[in-house]
Amino acid sequence: EIKGHAETPVLLLSLHAGRMEDMEVNRIVAMDIARRLTSGDYSVQTKAAEDLVGLITVTETRQARCARQEELGNIAELRTALVDILTRGSDHGRYWGCIALSYLMNDNARNICLFSDETLGLFQGVEACLRMQQCQGVACGLLSQLALGNVENSTRLCEMSGILESIALIMTNGRSMDKHAASCALSNFAANGSALALKIIAVPHILEGLTNLCVQGRCRDGEFDARAGVSAIGCIDNLSFHTEVRPLLLEMNVVADILPLMHKGNASVWGEGSRVM
Numbered sequence: 001e002i003k004g005h006a007e008t009p010v011l012l013l014s015l016h017a018g019r020m021e022d023m024e025v026n027r028i029v030a031m032d033i034a035r036r037l038t039s040g041d042y043s044v045q046t047k048a049a050e051d052l053v054g055l056i057t058v059t060e061t062r063q064a065r066c067a068r069q070e071e072l073g074n075i076a077e078l079r080t081a082l083v084d085i086l087t088r089g090s091d092h093g094r095y096w097g098c099i100a101l102s103y104l105m106n107d108n109a110r111n112i113c114l115f116s117d118e119t120l121g122l123f124q125g126v127e128a129c130l131r132m133q134q135c136q137g138v139a140c141g142l143l144s145q146l147a148l149g150n151v152e153n154s155t156r157l158c159e160m161s162g163i164l165e166s167i168a169l170i171m172t173n174g175r176s177m178d179k180h181a182a183s184c185a186l187s188n189f190a191a192n193g194s195a196l197a198l199k200i201i202a203v204p205h206i207l208e209g210l211t212n213l214c215v216q217g218r219c220r221d222g223e224f225d226a227r228a229g230v231s232a233i234g235c236i237d238n239l240s241f242h243t244e245v246r247p248l249l250l251e252m253n254v255v256a257d258i259l260p261l262m263h264k265g266n267a268s269v270w271g272e273g274s275r276v277m
Contacts, residue, residue, distance in 0.1 A: 171209025
């Protein structure tokens with residue numbers, strides 16, 4: 001039980017017990033979460049973000065989940081509070097804030113617009129999380145949601161100081177699971193146009209990091225990490241879709257380094273049907 005908010009566990013329990021369609025109860029819970037997200041107590045903030053994730057994921061069908069996403073996304077106070085925790089929360093609070101935001105935006109174009117166009121400070125909050133090691137993977141996951149099929153968001157993010165540079169550092173020095181998430185974010189950026197693809201490859205160390213991940217596909221401890229390698233291959237595949245980018249990939253020896261991996265003998269590890277060049 002959280003001090004000052006004794007009613008919240010009871011309300012959440014009622015939701016888990018099956019009263020899922022009571023929109024007024026849901027709004028009361030969401031408003032309480034919004035208040036706790038902006039409290040000065042880091043433990044209260046973190047628990048609030050965790051509760052919000054539970055409120056979204058408890059839905060059983062895609063239709064119900066979409067309705068819950070939009071129901072919550074409509075609450076301006078909740079949107080503002082989530083952005084606030086990204087910029088002023090604890091490490092754990094920011095971590096869970098990124099996860100909650102990703103769930104709210106997943107496959108929901110309306111919520112993506114509400115957060116990116118009508119909620120001030122979101123992009124700055126994501127950039128701040130990218131600089132915190134504990135949050136790098138989930139921050140990249142949030143970038144992927146914001147960028148998926150959205151040219152305007154991708155352009156704003158890639159032009160924002162610190163975003164691509166932070167991703168380059170993750171690709172160079174990050175944990176394997178964070179590199180996987182960073183590769184996915186870059187891939188979604190690249191899919192939104194040649195100008196963005198060119199901007200990506202112009203940032204030092206990004207291509208180097210992608211290529212190394214394709215070739216090595218290994219964690220720091222030497223364990224094989226096929227998922228990270230596949231995401232890097234997919235990113236280079238999206239980059240190479242643009243004819244303006246292909247000559248640059250050839251000049252940088254990217255294709256020569258990864259072509260052996262595209263042989264049929266490696267298809268079970270790296271995936272089939274990749275387009276690279």
